Amino acid sequence: MAFEPLAGTTITRLRYWRAIHIGAEDNYQPYISLSTRSNIIDTCVIGGQSTCFAGGDDWFPNDDTTTNRSSYRDLPGLSASSIIVGLYCGDSDVHTCGNGSTLTHVDAEIFSAFLTISDPDPPMIGTPIGDGWTADTWSQGTLPLALASSDITGISATRVYADGSLIATLQRSCSYDRPRPCTDESSGTVGLPTAGLADGVHQIAVSAVDAAGNETRIDRPSSLLTDNNAPAAPIGLVSPAPSSTANRFEAHWSLPPDAGSPIVAARYQLCQGATCSATQTAPSLTAVDGLVLPAEGDASLRVWLVDALGHEAPSAAATLALRYAPPALGPDATPTPDPTPTTPTPPPTTPNPTPRPTLKASPKLKIRALSHRGRQITLRGTISARASGRVTVRFRTRVAGRARTLTRHSVIRARAFHTTFTLPRSLARARAGTVAVSYAGDADTSRATRQATIRWRI
Structure with a gap:
């Protein structure tokens, strides 16, 4: 034998x-x-x-x-x-x-x-396909991305990296009781999730991993532009005369730093009490004038920004208090009617420079490996030497229409952390999940979150 x-x-x-x-x-x-x-x-x-x-x-x-x-x-x-x-x-x-x-x-x-x-030889890979590999404009959500691959011992996983950190894994079913544990990957439809990435420019790579753990990685030929979030609120919203007897106001502000798609519009509302006017678009990205309050008294001006992908956050608008207080009239005086609102004219296009706050150091949080075997999901990552304490790791999945979350805390040791989730039997039917790693920050290191999606076949 x-x-x-x-x-x-x-x-x-x-x-x-x-x-x-x-x-x-x-x-x-x-x-x-x-x-x-x-x-x-x-x-x-x-x-x-x-x-x-x-x-x-x-x-x-x-x-x-x-x-x-x-x-x-x-x-x-x-x-x-x-x-x-x-x-x-x-x-x-x-x-x-x-x-x-x-x-x-x-x-x-x-x-x-x-x-x-x-098995000393790495897998052979094809040419990646999908918008995750070819898109040359600002993108959001999960982009299609697939990589076909083959190896003498078969393919165990297809992975996606962003800036060197693992963000998605398609885990395949392999049987290690036979000479060739896995089969070739004919499709490798892994997808590229951008929701966990910061808005801006990212370097993307996709890889195939064989049954022995050998990996062949290929870099995206050009950077990927991602934008999933609304611009921050305007900076330094002020008025030259926030209190007026003539019921005519103007305001200006500066644009915040934004790494995503360009800011294309500024929108505003006037509110008195619980009543707000209809949303309007300012004639300029940084100013509006000719504002008229519906009635005398206190009011607030709310201003927020819109980017090229249509992201906006009215609930996070910058606000400015205004007051219309007409002069007291003598017994024989005739009241002067409020001016008729005129079309706002844009102010000078050069905004006042606003000093930027001092930034903390980046924790350089990265997910290095994410794998599934049996009922266990294992995650490994690295972090800056300045960071200390621990990271919080959450695994989220959905079974029978219900969202389920498992949480672990991993202590940072020698700039690294790792943890393993053992899925309970109630989650045996799960086929995919998302792992999010969060660092709360400290005195000289900023907070950060990284996210990766893993899928597997049973």
């Missing part, structure tokens, strides 16, 4: 439970050998005695104990092309070997065996 791994791979370690025996027959030789029959690594020689043994019969199914088992043997550091188990009958005067009667004369039994097979 022989086991041969795939061409191009070698057996580097052999762990096995066996019983080798000869009884009363001097010409037999049971053996276990590597690569050729003559390269014997385990045998029993009777040497004129009545019987001989190697190993024993103290093995049982699922035996995880090795130190007190005579049948167990561990051979690391091999480089073999096959494992051969056999019985050899040597030449003799009678030119034959007996087979016993009620008991066999010779046995070579393998109860259980585990082989470590080396």
